[in-house]
Amino acid sequence: MGKTVYIIGLGLIGGSIALAIKRDHPDVHIIGYDINKNQCSLAEKIGVIDECSETKLPDLEHVDVIFISTPVEETLKIIRELKDVKLKKGVIITDVGSTKEKIIQCAEQELSDREIVFIGGHPMAGSHKSGVVAARPHLFENAFYIFTPTEKVPAEKIEELIDLIKGTKANFIELSPVEHDQITGVISHFPHIVAAGLVFQAEKYEEKFPLVKRLAAGGFRDITRIASSNPAMWRDILIHNRNSLLQLFDDWIEEMNRLKEFVAKEQGDELFSYFNNAKQYRDELPEKQKGAIPSFYDLYIDVPDYPGIISEVTGYLAKEEISLTNIRIIETREEIYGVLRLSFQTERDRENAIKCISKYSDYETFIV
Ligand SMILES: NC(=O)C1=CN([C@@H]2O[C@H](COP(=O)(O)OP(=O)(O)OC[C@H]3O[C@@H](n4cnc5c(N)ncnc54)[C@H](O)[C@@H]3O)[C@@H](O)[C@H]2O)C=CC1
Numbered sequence: 001m002g003k004t005v006y007i008i009g010l011g012l013i014g015g016s017i018a019l020a021i022k023r024d025h026p027d028v029h030i031i032g033y034d035i036n037k038n039q040c041s042l043a044e045k046i047g048v049i050d051e052c053s054e055t056k057l058p059d060l061e062h063v064d065v066i067f068i069s070t071p072v073e074e075t076l077k078i079i080r081e082l083k084d085v086k087l088k089k090g091v092i093i094t095d096v097g098s099t100k101e102k103i104i105q106c107a108e109q110e111l112s113d114r115e116i117v118f119i120g121g122h123p124m125a126g127s128h129k130s131g132v133v134a135a136r137p138h139l140f141e142n143a144f145y146i147f148t149p150t151e152k153v154p155a156e157k158i159e160e161l162i163d164l165i166k167g168t169k170a171n172f173i174e175l176s177p178v179e180h181d182q183i184t185g186v187i188s189h190f191p192h193i194v195a196a197g198l199v200f201q202a203e204k205y206e207e208k209f210p211l212v213k214r215l216a217a218g219g220f221r222d223i224t225r226i227a228s229s230n231p232a233m234w235r236d237i238l239i240h241n242r243n244s245l246l247q248l249f250d251d252w253i254e255e256m257n258r259l260k261e262f263v264a265k266e267q268g269d270e271l272f273s274y275f276n277n278a279k280q281y282r283d284e285l286p287e288k289q290k291g292a293i294p295s296f297y298d299l300y301i302d303v304p305d306y307p308g309i310i311s312e313v314t315g316y317l318a319k320e321e322i323s324l325t326n327i328r329i330i331e332t333r334e335e336i337y338g339v340l341r342l343s344f345q346t347e348r349d350r351e352n353a354i355k356c357i358s359k360y361s362d363y364e365t366f367i368v
């Protein structure tokens with residue numbers, strides 16, 4: 001008989017973890033709970049979990065591993081409540097929260113007199129979508145999965161947890177909670193603030209220039225995609241990572257003032273270096289590794305601009321059962337070719353799409 005796993009919070013991340021566990025360990029029995037009963041019964045109906053729990057924290061004496069996959073403020077509350085729950089000796093309790101310092105402090109404080117092992121965790125991939133319907137077993141493939149264990153955590157317990165979730169196909173690494181929060185502040189949390197700020201700026205300017213919304217459809221939409229994420233989740237993340245973010249605000253304001261000076265004084269050389277250095281650093285970022293902000297596998301297709309072209313191309317993909325995550329016309333002008341951008345969840349889907357398009361059409365495909 002396999003292990004029993006209990007997952008609290010059956011959304012995008014909890015659901016994806018459940019599916020990844022089942023990939024490698026079909027004998028593991030997964031019980032789930034969600035404060036939203038519909039979400040829980042949906043998870044059971046679509047086979048993400050085996051059983052729904054009626055209550056959040058029943059006796060958990062038979063459970064080997066507990067995942068807490070709720071927004072981070074809820075995670076703190078659940079850790080406090082776990083203090084008084086019947087648990088198996090040596091049970092692994094882990095979370096998936098985007099912040100780590102407060103969560104680890106809370107677990108240390110509340111659970112240190114229980115015979116449990118708390119391993120902070122953060123799978124560094126996701127999406128701006130929420131809910132169990134968006135859960136995918138491959139969501140964390142090639143992504144970093146960070147653990148922040150204290151020195152009290154035995155190495156074999158980390159190995160046990162990794163073995164359970166190896167179906168995620170993530171790269172498991174360890175960091176201290178402080179390092180974790182500073183790094184994710186820079187590459188994930190602060191970029192959300194900037195994205196939301198850019199959206200607000202556009203909205204403000206729309207009063208003066210009503211065309212703003214229509215013209216913002218291309219690049220602006222791309223760089224602000226993450227502003228469409230779950231606001232409650234990001235509220236909690238910002239409050240948890242307050243200290244790192246306050247420093248980042250100061251650094252950012254200083255940086256923007258430096259840039260503003262270059263523009264004000266028309267310092268072309270400095271502006272060139274600024275963009276050139278940014279370009280060089282960005283071009284060196286690893287491409288195949290998934291970061292905190294997921295890159296999608298985009299494929300561009302030169303297509304003639306006529307009505308029905310989108311359904312024609314998606315029809316070819318449907319014939320070969322290739323799923324898309326997004327589709328967009330980048331540029332269409334009368335009489336000339338337009339560019340269709342298709343986004344896929346995996347590199348394999350993109351490769352199959354290239355073969356599929358060349359099988360059914362002579363449209364040229366390219367990857368940028
Ligand atoms: N969305 C993303 O891209 C990523 C999110 N995370 C972290 O994962 C956690 C979960 O995020 P998502 O799955 O994206 O959110 P989600 O909104 O898809 O799912 C969260 C689920 O938790 C449930 N929930 C809320 N409070 C609860 C409670 N007290 N008891 C039981 N269930 C409760 C909600 O009903 C919801 O179904 C968050 O802590 C987030 O910081 C980590 C990596 C990526």
Ligand SMILES: O=C(O)C(=O)Cc1ccc(O)cc1
Binds near residue numbers: 124188
């Ligand atoms: O696309 C997005 O919204 C993301 O930035 C995904 C994400 C969200 C939260 C995390 O802790 C890690 C990754």
